[in-house]
Amino acid sequence: MDRIHNRLEEIVGKDYVSCSAEERFIYSRDQGVQEPSEPDYVVLPATPEEVRDIVLLANEAKIPVVPMGGGLVLSGLTIPLKGGIVLDMKRMNRVLEVNENSHYAVVEAGTSQGMLDAYLRKHHPGLKHSLPDAPPVATIAGNIAIHGSGHLSQSEGGFHSEMVTGLEVVLPTGELVKLGSSSTVPGWFSRAPLPDLAGLFLGWNGTTGVITKVGIKLFPRQAHHDVLIFMTEDVDAAPDILFRVIHTGMAEDINYALSPKPDYLRGFQMIVINVTAHREDELALKIRIIRESLRPYFETKEAGFMPMPPNMKAGLLEVPQKALSKFADVRKGGGFEYVGAIMPLERIPDACRAGMEITERNGITYSLGARIIGRGHSAMFFFAYPFNRADLDEIRRVRSALEETNEASIKLGGIPWKAEAAGQKLILNSMEPATYTLMKKIRTLLDPNGIMNPGNWEV
Amino acid sequence: MDSEYRDILHRCFRCGWCKLPTNYADFNCPAYLKHRFESFSSGGRMWLIRAWVEGEIVPSERFNEIIFSCVTCGNCVEACAMDKIKDRLVDVFIAARRDLVEEGRIPPRVRDYFKAVSISGNPYKRPVEETDQWARDLDIEEFNGQEYLLYAGSVASFDDLGMRMIRSAAVLFKQAGLSFGILKGEELDDGNDLRASGEQSLADFLASRNIEAFKRKGVDKIITVSPHSFHTMRKDYPALGGTFEVYHYSQVLALLIEKGALVPGELREKVTYHDPCYLGRWNKEYFSSRRVLGGVRGITIREMDRSMQNALCCGGGGGNFFTDMLGTGPDLSSRVRVREALDTGAGTLVVSCPQCYRMLDDAVKAEGVQDRLRVKDLAEVVSASAGDA
Numbered sequence: 020m021d022r023i024h025n026r027l028e029e030i031v032g033k034d035y036v037s038c039s040a041e042e043r044f045i046y047s048r049d050q051g052v053q054e055p056s057e058p059d060y061v062v063l064p065a066t067p068e069e070v071r072d073i074v075l076l077a078n079e080a081k082i083p084v085v086p087m088g089g090g091l092v093l094s095g096l097t098i099p100l101k102g103g104i105v106l107d108m109k110r111m112n113r114v115l116e117v118n119e120n121s122h123y124a125v126v127e128a129g130t131s132q133g134m135l136d137a138y139l140r141k142h143h144p145g146l147k148h149s150l151p152d153a154p155p156v157a158t159i160a161g162n163i164a165i166h167g168s169g170h171l172s173q174s175e176g177g178f179h180s181e182m183v184t185g186l187e188v189v190l191p192t193g194e195l196v197k198l199g200s201s202s203t204v205p206g207w208f209s210r211a212p213l214p215d216l217a218g219l220f221l222g223w224n225g226t227t228g229v230i231t232k233v234g235i236k237l238f239p240r241q242a243h244h245d246v247l248i249f250m251t252e253d254v255d256a257a258p259d260i261l262f263r264v265i266h267t268g269m270a271e272d273i274n275y276a277l278s279p280k281p282d283y284l285r286g287f288q289m290i291v292i293n294v295t296a297h298r299e300d301e302l303a304l305k306i307r308i309i310r311e312s313l314r315p316y317f318e319t320k321e322a323g324f325m326p327m328p329p330n331m332k333a334g335l336l337e338v339p340q341k342a343l344s345k346f347a348d349v350r351k352g353g354g355f356e357y358v359g360a361i362m363p364l365e366r367i368p369d370a371c372r373a374g375m376e377i378t379e380r381n382g383i384t385y386s387l388g389a390r391i392i393g394r395g396h397s398a399m400f401f402f403a404y405p406f407n408r409a410d411l412d413e414i415r416r417v418r419s420a421l422e423e424t425n426e427a428s429i430k431l432g433g434i435p436w437k438a439e440a441a442g443q444k445l446i447l448n449s450m451e452p453a454t455y456t457l458m459k460k461i462r463t464l465l466d467p468n469g470i471m472n473p474g475n476w477e478v
Numbered sequence: 479m480d481s482e483y484r485d486i487l488h489r490c491f492r493c494g495w496c497k498l499p500t501n502y503a504d505f506n507c508p509a510y511l512k513h514r515f516e517s518f519s520s521g522g523r524m525w526l527i528r529a530w531v532e533g534e535i536v537p538s539e540r541f542n543e544i545i546f547s548c549v550t551c552g553n554c555v556e557a558c559a560m561d562k563i564k565d566r567l568v569d570v571f572i573a574a575r576r577d578l579v580e581e582g583r584i585p586p587r588v589r590d591y592f593k594a595v596s597i598s599g600n601p602y603k604r605p606v607e608e609t610d611q612w613a614r615d616l617d618i619e620e621f622n623g624q625e626y627l628l629y630a631g632s633v634a635s636f637d638d639l640g641m642r643m644i645r646s647a648a649v650l651f652k653q654a655g656l657s658f659g660i661l662k663g664e665e666l667d668d669g670n671d672l673r674a675s676g677e678q679s680l681a682d683f684l685a686s687r688n689i690e691a692f693k694r695k696g697v698d699k700i701i702t703v704s705p706h707s708f709h710t711m712r713k714d715y716p717a718l719g720g721t722f723e724v725y726h727y728s729q730v731l732a733l734l735i736e737k738g739a740l741v742p743g744e745l746r747e748k749v750t751y752h753d754p755c756y757l758g759r760w761n762k763e764y765f766s767s768r769r770v771l772g773g774v775r776g777i778t779i780r781e782m783d784r785s786m787q788n789a790l791c792c793g794g795g796g797g798n799f800f801t802d803m804l805g806t807g808p809d810l811s812s813r814v815r816v817r818e819a820l821d822t823g824a825g826t827l828v829v830s831c832p833q834c835y836r837m838l839d840d841a842v843k844a845e846g847v848q849d850r851l852r853v854k855d856l857a858e859v860v861s862a863s864a865g866d867a
Binding site: 034035037039040041042044045046050061063089090091107109110131133134136137140141154155156157341344345347348351352353354355407408409 | 488489490491492493494495497498501502503504513514515516517522525526529534535536538540541544559560561562563783807
């Protein structure tokens with residue numbers, strides 16, 4: 020056993036370090052189509068101090084550190100591209116505080132979305148947080164770190180990174196720092212009015228430090244839910260339809276979807292509108308207002324609200340939806356990959372056309388769609404491509420489609436979300452040089468030995 | 479590996495739904511809860527088995543530890559998002575174990591378990607003639623045509639808590655006038671946990687011998703104390719020529735109470751009930767035990783966050799009760815379960831499986847909470863309510 024392994028065992032205990040072939044295999048790959056790359060060690064810390072000691076050791080040994088939450092990013096951001104230590108954070112999974120009045124929770128970085136939701140349902144049933152569509156084992160910290168979004172992103176303030184009220188971070192040089200109000204006074208209620216240092220760790224793909232705690236906003240949990248699906252074959256109508264629904268202010272979550280299956284619905288744009296309310300009459304009123312906002316469309320008889328069977332409705336009311344994980348088995352093969360591109364709403368029709376062209380050219384199937392972020396401030400447009408894990412040729416074609424989609428997204432005026440290393444290069448090549456230079460300066464300042472998730476955000 | 483299983487290995491997305499219960503309360507896969515490496519989750523296991531089948535990794539001590547630490551609790555089956563493969567997840571893990579057994583690559587503790595049963599017909603290395611010693615002062619007749627055969631199984635035959643459990647149940651059955659008998663010195667292990675451990679041949683042999691004895695005696699209806707026996711006698715014995723009406727003792731107790739043949743007394747206790755995996759998730763029997771508890775006046779039932787289909791396994795399934803592949807530590811599912819029981823405010827943790835009884839009783843001691851929580855079997859609770867305990 021080598022010296023580093025021994026030191027890691029001293030830090031976290033021998034049960035929580037592995038350099039076995041089995042762990043190196045599993046942590047060398049994610050569920051997407053990126054090539055595997057093995058870590059030298061997988062380590063499961065239990066405290067911020069253990070994280071700090073691991074980071075200090077990594078500096079001393081000049082080996083990479085790759086933080087990992089749920090490991091569900093699909094684009095290889097937790098694959099250790101240059102080996103080193105994968106820090107699986109899921110032992111740090113306690114809900115540390117819930118402040119009902121100030122509407123925030125403080126959680127350890129490995130806390131999953133599902134476990135926070137369960138905790139709130141039990142102890143604070145009047146509150147909820149914004150859940151992404153990822154499986155419930157996705158972590159809060161992992162999701163905010165990649166600018167994730169979720170079912171309250173339309174109604175309650177945008178990307179999940181915008182719902183962060185504070186962070187605790189181990190810097191690449193080992194210092195443990197708090198960011199936001201908790202750095203100055205008791206309480207994790209706000210990032211303002213301080214300089215917003217949290218931005219140094221959001222969207223950086225783990226290249227600037229290891230998040231160990233997150234303060235996250237909570238919102239009222241309503242008792243009544245319903246969902247509507249508005250359908251039209253006119254792809255160019257989508258931005259206006261979305262605009263009208265958004266402007267009612269009545270919807271909690273608004274999603275747009277386009278799928279080739281079932282055949283009779285091919286070409287239909289589906290606007291999925293989730294509505295919640297504290298009272299039944301309030302719910303009915305909200306639905307009526309939304310329906311009225313789209314009257315000009317359904318009066319043409321070319322568009323309308325889809326009657327939904329109860330099981331379909333129940334599935335759409337689930338948060339998170341199991342159906343989205345099932346999509347990985349569309350090709351009977353346990354895999355899907357996607358580019359989520361953050362773009363202006365008006366580019367949705369062109370994004371649809373681009374997605375269909377790309378999939379046709381590569382001989383693969385698709386699901387396309389978008390979640391509205393903020394009150395139409397942007398959309399997270401997803402180009403999702405299922406594949407059969409046992410079909411190497413299909414994997415190759417999906418990889419090709421992924422690359423084309425990244426390029427198309429930028430041409431469309433969007434930016435690929437949580438892009439894989441190659442996609443990040445594409446983004447950086449389109450970025451103003453001065454901006455990239457600033458990124459490099461910040462990174463060099465924070466991480467002089469270049470240990471944090473190397474291979475990411477690099478040209 | 480059988481193509482039936484080989485052909486679904488690649489369909490696991492490793493999305494992780496399998497780690498949690500359906501209400502997301504906490505990690506609910508005992509092996510993952512203990513180790514926390516992705517490799518010990520059901521998804522990780524699927525990917526590693528595929529890598530083994532495809533020749534990408536070779537079996538090692540670590541690989542064996544991963545494969546044999548699954549306790550076959552079925553949480554992954556319950557929670558998996560993939561409808562087309564979920565029902566076969568545990569079957570895949572057992573098939574992988576079978577292959578490892580055939581290749582002679584098994585952990586020493588699993589080997590010792592198999593050897594013990596091979597030698598004695600039970601994992602305790604005790605002579606078969608002693609399997610009825612739990613009944614020797616209870617004046618229970620040998621089966622000779624009564625309505626039911628009461629089958630003890632290995633744990634209730636030889637573990638002192640298991641023996642306490644079956645004795646309590648048998649006394650209640652007698653009080654209720656139930657027509658039942660036992661096999662005297664003829665019972666062999668039910669084979670369930672051997673089968674789950676990958677030793678199918680020995681499991682089939684034991685099952686066939688039990689079936690032969692049941693048929694020779696003219697048994698039609700069987701009451702099992704162990705949910706593991708209940709499961710294998712319903713699921714596996716018919717294919718081996720043994721089709722019987724099989725009941726778990728909680729079902730019989732519920733029936734006797736509802737018919738008025740058994741009248742529980744009063745017990746002013748706050749209790750919580752632990753669903754055994756082989757009764758609950760595997761056979762969807764969640765209510766008989768609760769009906770029995772509901773029949774005891776004065777009892778308050780406090781459900782744990784993870785109950786019924788979401789119950790956290792005690793860690794004693796899949797052979798782990800005998801092999802201890804999960805080891806020790808505060809993240810052992812039995813200890814987590816005890817802490818969860820304490821959180822309900824209950825002073826009694828009620829069980830209806832001899833393996834759960836031992837696992838959780840040991841966990842109460844490991845947690846040092848004997849003064850706050852007692853583990854009791856369902857029949858003991860009923861007896862206590864009648865002042866018989």
